[in-house]
Amino acid sequence: MVERFRKNAKVRTIAVASRKGGVGKTFSAINIACCAANGGPNGDLPKLKVLIVDADSQQNSTYYYLKHMGAQMAGQKVLLPPNPNCPMGNIYNISDIIAGNEYMEYPTEWENIFIIPSDGRIDQLNDIATGDIKGYDDNQLNKFSSMLFDDLIADVSDEYDLIVIDTPPSKTHASQGAIAASSDCLVVANPDAFCASNAVPGTIADIQMNNSTFRNEDNQTNIIGILINKVSSLRPTSHEKDHIRKIRSQFPEFFSPSLVMCNYVAFNTEIPQKPGHFEWYKHPQAKEQMESFYNYISDKVLSDIYAEAK
Numbered sequence: 022m023v024e025r026f027r028k029n030a031k032v033r034t035i036a037v038a039s040r041k042g043g044v045g046k047t048f049s050a051i052n053i054a055c056c057a058a059n060g061g062p063n064g065d066l067p068k069l070k071v072l073i074v075d076a077d078s079q080q081n082s083t084y085y086y087l088k089h090m091g092a093q094m095a096g097q098k099v100l101l102p103p104n105p106n107c108p109m110g111n112i113y114n115i116s117d118i119i120a121g122n123e124y125m126e127y128p129t130e131w132e133n134i135f136i137i138p139s140d141g142r143i144d145q146l147n148d149i150a151t152g153d154i155k156g157y158d159d160n161q162l163n164k165f166s167s168m169l170f171d172d173l174i175a176d177v178s179d180e181y182d183l184i185v186i187d188t189p190p191s192k193t194h195a196s197q198g199a200i201a202a203s204s205d206c207l208v209v210a211n212p213d214a215f216c217a218s219n220a221v222p223g224t225i226a227d228i229q230m231n232n233s234t235f236r237n238e239d240n241q242t243n244i245i246g247i248l249i250n251k252v253s254s255l256r257p258t259s260h261e262k263d264h265i266r267k268i269r270s271q272f273p274e275f276f277s278p279s280l281v282m283c284n285y286v287a288f289n290t291e292i293p294q295k296p297g298h299f300e301w302y303k304h305p306q307a308k309e310q311m312e313s314f315y316n317y318i319s320d321k322v323l324s325d326i327y328a329e330a331k
Contacts, residue, residue: 023133025070025182030325034174034184035245035318036203038228039210040220042190045250045282046209047081050187053207056315057183057323058133063312066319067330068133069182072126074173075139076115076199082187083114083138086129098141114140118173126177135181137173143195159194160234166198167235174202182326192227200242201231205322207245208275210268212252212261217268221247225272245321247275248314251284254306279317282310 037050050073056062057069075082080099084092091102103110104127115137117124126135154165174184186203188196200206208224210216225244232241247268252261269276286307319327 023070025180026067026329027069027182027326028329030329031204032174032178032181032184033205033322033326034186034203035322036186036188036200036206036242038188038196038200038206038208038224039190039216040192040223041211041216042079044190044209044211044216044220045248046190047077047079047085047187049207049209049248049250050185051082051085052311053315053318054134054183054185055131056311056318058131061319062308062315066327069323069326070133070180071131071135072177072181072184073134073136074115074184074186074199075136076143076170076195077139077187077189078141078143078195079190080139080141083136086134086136087127087138089130090127092138099139101138101140114138116140116142119143119169143189162194163197163201163231164235166194167201167231168198170198170202183323192223197227197231200228201235203242205243205245207318208247210247210249212249212257212264212268214260214264217264221268222271225275243321244275245318246277246280247272248280248282250282250286252281254283277317279313282314286310 035053037046037053039046054071054073058071060066060068073082073086083101084094084099087102090105093100101112101114104113104125106125106128107113111125113124113127118137124137126137129136154162157165170186177184186199188199206228208221210221228242228244236242249265249268252265257265265281283306
């Protein structure tokens with residue numbers, strides 16, 4: 022059994038969020054998890070034990086981590102394989118947690134990354150959850166969802182250094198609950214009009230509303246920053262510059278050059294396909310940006326854990 026690295030530091034939970042699909046949210050979540058498990062992009066940091074929670078009905082993280090053990094695409098749905106750690110060949114997923122059933126994390130090809138997969142139904146809280154929640158309003162459903170994720174995090178926190186939640190690319194009760202229960206949240210966007218005017222302000226507003234509604238003043242979800250992804254390589258267009266300026270002017274406290282990633286990374290490199298095999302190692306520009314990105318995450322979120330190595 023792989024042991025966690027941290028001794029006294031608290032587990033950290035990063036929700037990766039966006040109100041728009043296709044911005045690179047899952048790409049970012051997976052790279053954070055893989056870098057943390059690898060000991061950073063260059064392998065010079067302690068290797069952390071990571072849990073991925075796929076709370077996205079699109080199941081992209083699920084397919085990535087479980088395809089090696091037989092996860093299959095059937096139309097737009099991922100069919101989950103039996104959990105190899107279960108002698109009865111059971112299939113567990115995020116809906117089991119919502120329904121109050123027993124569950125078990127899946128192992129992955131990475132010895133220190135585990136996953137609770139999505140079955141594609143997480144947005145259907147009313148159909149999955151036990152108890153009478155049919156009459157709940159949106160705020161009550163968000164609270165119910167946040168309590169489910171709170172319970173999950175409390176249940177597994179002793180086992181892991183880092184929990185990464187891949188949230189739905191929309192404003193759903195599942196995404197609101199995951200964000201409300203997380204210690205930290207990374208907002209992912211593209212340099213386009215919808216993200217600058219709607220997706221980013223909406224996601225930030227959701228986090229702030231969740232903080233005021235569900236969290237104590239001394240225990241707020243920390244906004245790590247806004248990752249602006251898929252910027253045109255080397256020469257951003259004038260429209261991209263305008264959208265980036267708009268995001269930066271609205272939220273200067275969440276903007277950093279380390280969180281501006283050109284499309285060279287997203288379009289010319291793959292998500293790591295094997296433990297320690299980072300495609301962007303081969304591309305100096307992509308490698309530099311991924312190192313800067315992870316170092317930023319490390320400084321903002323994981324510094325207490327890494328400090329225990331000194």
